Amino acid sequence: MSFFWLKTYMPRSLYGRATLILVLPVLVLLLVVSIAFSNRHLQDVTTQMSRVVLREMTYIADSVAGAPHPEAALAALAPQLDVFEIKVRLLPPDETVPPDLVRWFDVSASAVRRTLRGTALDVVSIRLPDNREVTVVARENGQLIEYVFNRRRVTAAAPHQLIVTMLFFAALMTAISFLYMRNQLRPITRLAAAAQAFGRGQVVPYHPAGAVEVRAAGGAFLDMRARIERQIEQRTLMLSGVSHDLRTPLTRMKLELAMLDPDDAAPLVEDVDEMQRLIDEFLDFAKGTAEGEPEKTDPKELVRQVVADAARAGQPVTLVEASGEGSVMLRPLAIRRAVENLVGNALRYGNRAEVSVALTDKSLRIRVEDDGPGIPPELRAEAVKPFSRLDPARNQNKGGGVGLGLAIVSDIARAHGGLLRLSESEALGGLRADIVIGR
Structure with a gap:
């Protein structure tokens, strides 16, 4: 039998599941004990006490109903009635007797x-309207006899005292356990928050704490974060150093080519320009995720500036949608570079581009669409890899780079805890590139 359907009703958070694990057994135990106490102990005691009163009522009924003068016999029983603590009254034979009255939630009354x-x-009628008195009307040899006695004669003084005590101490111990559990779970939530922030490109202070296992996981996370930061720093320094070193010979080559005949030097100039673009993309790739610190940024205003700059440069770019309000923790320069790369890529292979921004409570989506040839679905995963050129000849003819444009965008999106999604544009028919970042 499968219990996967229970996952729908299970809490999603660690606090919720821990609370359920803590509270559910306590509730089940209280329910079982309460039912056992109600069905056995409480009802057994009530039955025994009721049988004692029943023998006294039977004795009174036999004494009164068998006497020639019931009133005189009842008067003679007065000393015993005081001992029994029962009030007895003779009713006329034609007296209208009210029906039974027992409250539905009164377990002991039902047992009586x-x-x-x-x-x-x-017994003609039994009435237990409250916790004070019990009224019983019985018929003996045609004589109706009314018995009135204290409720404590047939039920315990505080029948639910044990249940109330159990509930009180169960709630008290559950509260104490929850406070202790919260202190134990707090280091785990801090570790999760630090890991989530690092996945979004933010470094928050974190010190391992809690149990031994949590401390070990926290120390491993700090070591991993330090290694990743060193790797990113080394990659950035290496690419930046190589790119800067290549600029010097390129500059000399440009000067030498300028002294040659323009017709003879034209092919070499194109090669040098291609190398210059390669170096520029190396620098962009190296700086892609290391430009500035995360800060609160209005993504709509940032994208508006990118579109406005492109429009001033005469590029056919329009902002078609900008929905949502609020700010997001972003690296503005890196996001700006990513949007500019997508716009440049769209105009390189298409005639126009449309940009949209959608900001919700859970995510930020920046979309760039074009009317170009697009990218086939089977090649989209390859397109975001560094130095991947799906069509080298076409890139060269249209002033393309070396296959780092989409890789830079994907790297920036991942540094913000998001991703780059490529699909087909329904509006323009070309490529649709979405930068999706969680808030």
Whole structure:
């Protein structure tokens, strides 16, 4: 039998699941103990006490109904009635007797009624309207006799005292356990918050704490974060150093080519320009995720500036949608570079581009669409890899780079805890590139 359907009703958070694990057994135990106490202990005690009162009522009924003068016999029983603590009254034979009255939630009252009715005494009516008195009307040899006695004669003084005590101490111990559990879970939530922030490109202070296992996981996370930061720093320094070193010979080559005949030097100039673009993309790739610190940024205003700059440069770019309000923790320069790369890529292979921004409570989406040839679905995963050129000849003819444009965008999106999604544009028919970042 599969229990996967239970996952739908399970809490998603660690606090919720830990609370359920803590509270559910306590509730089940209280329910079982309460039912056992109600069905066995409480009802057994009530039955025994009711049988004692029943024998006294039977004795009174036999003494009164068998006497020639019931009133005189009842008066003679007065000293015993005081001992029994029972008030007895003779009713006329034609007296209208009210029906039974037992509250539905009164467990002990139901046990009293079952005990008194399950005997030879002809009980006509049993009324337990409250916790003070019990009224019983019985018929003996045609004589109606009314018995009135204290409720404590047939039920315990505080029948639910044990249950109330258990509930109180269960709530108290559950609260104490929850406070202790919260202190134990707090280091785990801090570790999760630090890991989530690092996945979004933010470094928050974190010190391992808590149990031994949590401390070990926290120390491993700090070591991993330090290694990743060193790797990114080394990659940035290496690419930047190589790119800067290549600029010097390129500059000399440009000067030498300028002294040659323009017709003879034209092919070499194109090669040098291609190398210059390669170096520029190396620098962009190296700086892609290391430009500035995360800060609160209005993504709509940032994208508006990118579109406005492109429009001033005469490029056919329009902002078609900008929905949502609020700010997001972003590296503005890196996001700006990513949007500019997508716009440049769209105009390189298409005639126009459309940009949209959608900001919700859970995510930020920046979309760039074009009317170009697009990218086939089977090649989209390859397109975001560094130095991947799906069509080198086409890139060269249209002033393309070396296959780092989409890789830079993907790297920037991942540094913000998001991703780059490529699909087909329904509006323009070309490529649709979405930068999706969680808030």
